[in-house]
Amino acid sequence: MKNALSILTVPAFDDNYLWIIHDGQHAAVVDPGDASPILEALAAHQLVLSAILLTHHHADHIGGVIPLLAHAAVPVFGPAKDQISSVSRPLHQDEQITVPGINLNLSVVEVPGHTLGHIAYFAPKQHWLFCGDTLFAGGCGRIFEGTPEQMLHSLDKLAALPDDTTIYCAHEYTMSNLKFAQEIEPSNPDLISRIEREQHKRNLGIPTVPSQMLLEKQTNPFLRSRNADVVQRLFAAGKISARQNEIENFAALREWKNHFR
Numbered sequence: 001m002k003n004a005l006s007i008l009t010v011p012a013f014d015d016n017y018l019w020i021i022h023d024g025q026h027a028a029v030v031d032p033g034d035a036s037p038i039l040e041a042l043a044a045h046q047l048v049l050s051a052i053l054l055t056h057h058h059a060d061h062i063g064g065v066i067p068l069l070a071h072a073a074v075p076v077f078g079p080a081k082d083q084i085s086s087v088s089r090p091l092h093q094d095e096q097i098t099v100p101g102i103n104l105n106l107s108v109v110e111v112p113g114h115t116l117g118h119i120a121y122f123a124p125k126q127h128w129l130f131c132g133d134t135l136f137a138g139g140c141g142r143i144f145e146g147t148p149e150q151m152l153h154s155l156d157k158l159a160a161l162p163d164d165t166t167i168y169c170a171h172e173y174t175m176s177n178l179k180f181a182q183e184i185e186p187s188n189p190d191l192i193s194r195i196e197r198e199q200h201k202r203n204l205g206i207p208t209v210p211s212q213m214l215l216e217k218q219t220n221p222f223l224r225s226r227n228a229d230v231v232q233r234l235f236a237a238g239k240i241s242a243r244q245n246e247i248e249n250f251a252a253l254r255e256w257k258n259h260f261r
């Protein structure tokens with residue numbers, strides 16, 4: 001029977017999360033990197049696949065699309081600029097879609113940086129955000145194709161969403177991200193208490209994802225790269241010279257994280 005929409009967390013590979021949004025009957029899947037855990041979850045919950053939503057072209061996000069289409073010929077929504085051959089509904093900035101089967105309205109946010117075509121999906125009614133590998137709990141994606149300037153502006157777009165937005169990112173990278181955050185802001189009280197809470201979840205084997213936008217703004221260094229303490233830390237660590245602009249500061253922060261262990 002049809003219910004209000006809810007979301008299933010489907011772990012895949014070492015640390016990916018695939019998301020199933022469903023109403024008790026029909027289901028849309030976000031970034032199905034692998035088909036088999038999706039098919040198992042659909043069967044276990046007696047759900048009929050009605051749509052596939054993709055954020056970007058990396059294999060761990062699209063690898064399950066072809067086998068899922070063999071199982072059910074459903075529309076595939078995805079970024080127009082990321083050139084994914086299985087996409088039947090290419091999307092651009094500010095496009096509004098209604099996901100077939102589950103009647104979910106989503107608006108499209110282009111967030112280049114990790115890939116050039118990367119998009120995120122925001123549900124204006126539920127305040128859900130599906131952001132792939134752009135914003136992570138406590139961190140952000142690597143800049144593989146775009147520039148630091150693009151990534152900073154993409155994160156700014158996401159940070160402008162409501163504080164109570166629930167963030168469904170695609171990986172369990174949280175503890176490693178927060179270890180870096182602690183290096184940047186060791187005395188941030190929100191960060192200290194977050195690390196305790198998230199470590200407790202990991203000890204119990206519970207996902208730390210989804211997270212919330214307000215918490216990200218309080219603790220995620222990549223949403224705080226203009227914060228005076230963060231800039232001061234970059235300077236003190238010799239990552240920037242005294243006078244640099246916000247893009248160079250953000251780039252230095254991302255570069256530091258790339259090498260941080």
Ligand SMILES: [Zn+2]
Pocket residue numbers: 056058114133
């Ligand atoms: Zn990726």
